[in-house]
Amino acid sequence: MSGTRLLLKGGRLVDPVAGRDGEFDLLVEDGRVARVGKLLPADGAEVFEVKRGWIVAPGLIDIHVHLREPGQEHKETIASGVRAAVAGGFTAVACMPNTDPVNDHPGITELIMRRAAAAALARVYPIGAVSIGSKGEQMAELGAQKAAGCVAFTDDGRPVASALLMRRALEYAGMLGVPIVNHCEDPSLKGDGVAHEGLVASRLGLRGIPGVAESIMVDRDVALAELTGGPYHVCHMSAYQSLRAVRAAKDRGMTNVSCEVAPHHFVLTDEALEAPVRYDTNLKMNPPLRGTADRDAMLDGIADGTVDVIATDHAPHHADEKLVEFDNAPFGIVGLETCVPLVFERLVHTGRITLARAIALLSANPARVFRLPGGTLAPDAAADITVLAPDAPVTIRAAALASKSKNTPFDGWQLRGGVAATIVGGRIVYRNEGL
Amino acid sequence: MLKSRHLLGIADLGPDEIALILDTAEAMTEIAARPIKKVPTLRGRTVVNLFFEPSTRTRTSFEVAEKRLSADTLSIAVAQSSVTKGETLLDTVRNLEAMAPDMIVMRHACSGAPHLLARLCRSVIINAGDGMHEHPTQALLDAFTIREHKRRLDGLKVAIVGDLLHSRVLRSNVQLLNTMGADVWACGPATLIPADLARFGITVTTSIERAVADADVVMMLRIQHERMHGHFIPSTREYYALFGLTPERLGRAKPDVIIMHPGPMNRGVEIDSEVADGPHSVILAQVTNGVAVRMAVLYLLAGQEGEAD
Numbered sequence: 001m002s003g004t005r006l007l008l009k010g011g012r013l014v015d016p017v018a019g020r021d022g023e024f025d026l027l028v029e030d031g032r033v034a035r036v037g038k039l040l041p042a043d044g045a046e047v048f049e050v051k052r053g054w055i056v057a058p059g060l061i062d063i064h065v066h067l068r069e070p071g072q073e074h075k076e077t078i079a080s081g082v083r084a085a086v087a088g089g090f091t092a093v094a095c096m097p098n099t100d101p102v103n104d105h106p107g108i109t110e111l112i113m114r115r116a117a118a119a120a121l122a123r124v125y126p127i128g129a130v131s132i133g134s135k136g137e138q139m140a141e142l143g144a145q146k147a148a149g150c151v152a153f154t155d156d157g158r159p160v161a162s163a164l165l166m167r168r169a170l171e172y173a174g175m176l177g178v179p180i181v182n183h184c185e186d187p188s189l190k191g192d193g194v195a196h197e198g199l200v201a202s203r204l205g206l207r208g209i210p211g212v213a214e215s216i217m218v219d220r221d222v223a224l225a226e227l228t229g230g231p232y233h234v235c236h237m238s239a240y241q242s243l244r245a246v247r248a249a250k251d252r253g254m255t256n257v258s259c260e261v262a263p264h265h266f267v268l269t270d271e272a273l274e275a276p277v278r279y280d281t282n283l284k285m286n287p288p289l290r291g292t293a294d295r296d297a298m299l300d301g302i303a304d305g306t307v308d309v310i311a312t313d314h315a316p317h318h319a320d321e322k323l324v325e326f327d328n329a330p331f332g333i334v335g336l337e338t339c340v341p342l343v344f345e346r347l348v349h350t351g352r353i354t355l356a357r358a359i360a361l362l363s364a365n366p367a368r369v370f371r372l373p374g375g376t377l378a379p380d381a382a383a384d385i386t387v388l389a390p391d392a393p394v395t396i397r398a399a400a401l402a403s404k405s406k407n408t409p410f411d412g413w414q415l416r417g418g419v420a421a422t423i424v425g426g427r428i429v430y431r432n433e434g435l
Numbered sequence: 436m437l438k439s440r441h442l443l444g445i446a447d448l449g450p451d452e453i454a455l456i457l458d459t460a461e462a463m464t465e466i467a468a469r470p471i472k473k474v475p476t477l478r479g480r481t482v483v484n485l486f487f488e489p490s491t492r493t494r495t496s497f498e499v500a501e502k503r504l505s506a507d508t509l510s511i512a513v514a515q516s517s518v519t520k521g522e523t524l525l526d527t528v529r530n531l532e533a534m535a536p537d538m539i540v541m542r543h544a545c546s547g548a549p550h551l552l553a554r555l556c557r558s559v560i561i562n563a564g565d566g567m568h569e570h571p572t573q574a575l576l577d578a579f580t581i582r583e584h585k586r587r588l589d590g591l592k593v594a595i596v597g598d599l600l601h602s603r604v605l606r607s608n609v610q611l612l613n614t615m616g617a618d619v620w621a622c623g624p625a626t627l628i629p630a631d632l633a634r635f636g637i638t639v640t641t642s643i644e645r646a647v648a649d650a651d652v653v654m655m656l657r658i659q660h661e662r663m664h665g666h667f668i669p670s671t672r673e674y675y676a677l678f679g680l681t682p683e684r685l686g687r688a689k690p691d692v693i694i695m696h697p698g699p700m701n702r703g704v705e706i707d708s709e710v711a712d713g714p715h716s717v718i719l720a721q722v723t724n725g726v727a728v729r730m731a732v733l734y735l736l737a738g739q740e741g742e743a744d
Contacts, residue, residue, distance in 0.1 A: 191665065202629035203446075205546035205568030205606060210630075277554070279547030323555075324523055325545035327566070 011050030059091025059384030064311035071100025089419035106148035170230030211239030240297035281329035316405030344417025500729035574607035589616030597656025622646035
């Protein structure tokens, strides 16, 4: 990347951290932001013409993706996952440790980082397991994992069920300055549930998972975060009771608590399970699609600032694994390439949030919560940039996704707002030729 | 004629279609009364009974119905072992489809399994019970039996008592009886009431006395012992004490109340033997009517083969 110069010319630059929103050119030199200003001269730099109406934003960061490698390469590989990431506008992703074997060891962290470096598209930040094998029994060597490159710890896919382990993890990770991220779900209340407990599950005869299965653990974790002062982040929040718990924590001044919401939880409700296709396994995710009150609470939390981050919980599964009875299908949908259009369509174009807030939820805030570089286009920042086309019509085509898996419920959806280009370290790694 | 080419659930049927099935079943009862109980209606047609869950009663009833209509039938009890061998439901059915059956009657432990097949297979699919979702032919035979005894469905008070949570019979019956204008009451322990059941448009209570009071029909549901590991009830003894249909409780119902049960019964758990075998019981009539109703369904769906979905 050294020696290269790139000038993004035209367009509207929105950088919530720098407090900048207006027509600016942006000059990149040696992979970093060199200058932001009006009508900058090209001086031999490669020129990227940013079309009228397009947005130049700090590179988007998704702190919740499953890249499946090592161990489940038939679903996704690090290489295919980062292709999907940049196609979705993400310049960086943090990948979950529930690989096979679990990323509970520096050797696996290093392998992931090597593969990511070889793919050379989006930046990849590994997340380590809280406990060995994510079994919830013995704490993993968090210090060694951090030294190897892990940016956070979680047993995602599973909750940290033991309150004692959670307490110790928060204390220990607090010492290291790294957040503990919890998949909140009381195992006994979840049982063998497959859908949100409510009218729809009752009608369809699906075993329910109540919203409190999630919030009861959020409540517990907030109490432990208060006790320990450790940095705590709630994964893929879905229930209105969980949002209430996080809001109360923030209201009493707890700055060490943060949370994320996935697009499907602010776009869809459990009613989608009934129509147009009943029992569509591409609507089976954990936490499940919840009721209208929950969906609306997520929208409110996004608008009022309670929600810190939008993260996709990109969970690729092979088509054969989803083409089974609803009970037997794995939980999860792909999300990297559908996130931006859903955020534009449901949050920005509806006027629920400003464009700057949307960008903060997708770049500055994830960077802050996980203490990552990026999230701003101030001079000398890494030149990780996403060029957005807010008014571009987008039709989601599952078959055309860059991800190795196509398990999305949004196939065929026509939305407004897409990604024009993705630039990582000053290098254009994705360009939407259709725009 | 029926709008859908499959019978996946009562939810898909309108009142006219339900009435059509019941009227057709009425005509079918006459066949059972003949010395030679067979008509050529489905001659040359192949029906596969695919049971992923054990069920003597429903499977036998379908088999008898198919044979009386002269269909070629094949009954397959798919042991859980084929699942552990790694074959998917879809593979199993595609293998069967390669032998060109016309209809598949399917029982499966997972809700929605027949819907998956209906989407992906050529054959006409008849749901013979899917998980906790629907058991449409049971509800139809129940309605037929009620109509046989009460001459109508609308305005009747029907109390459904038992394990509501796990019951596909409940879900199908509620939809059918609601559609046909009955006043439906559902009663069971609080631990066995599905979330938001009252929003099905019925009255929900935990008092069997209230449910049974002035009822025209009392429909008992089986306590599913095999599912009782989730702290649902403390013991079957306590269940009988609180929810068992005893002669005393039955005394609160209308004098001409009928007692129904989809079987198999747990005597002394959900129902007292004296009630099960008493003059109000129509439990065996339900079994007899099951054949006629299933003949009607097979006949009506066979008539639509080849038509677009």
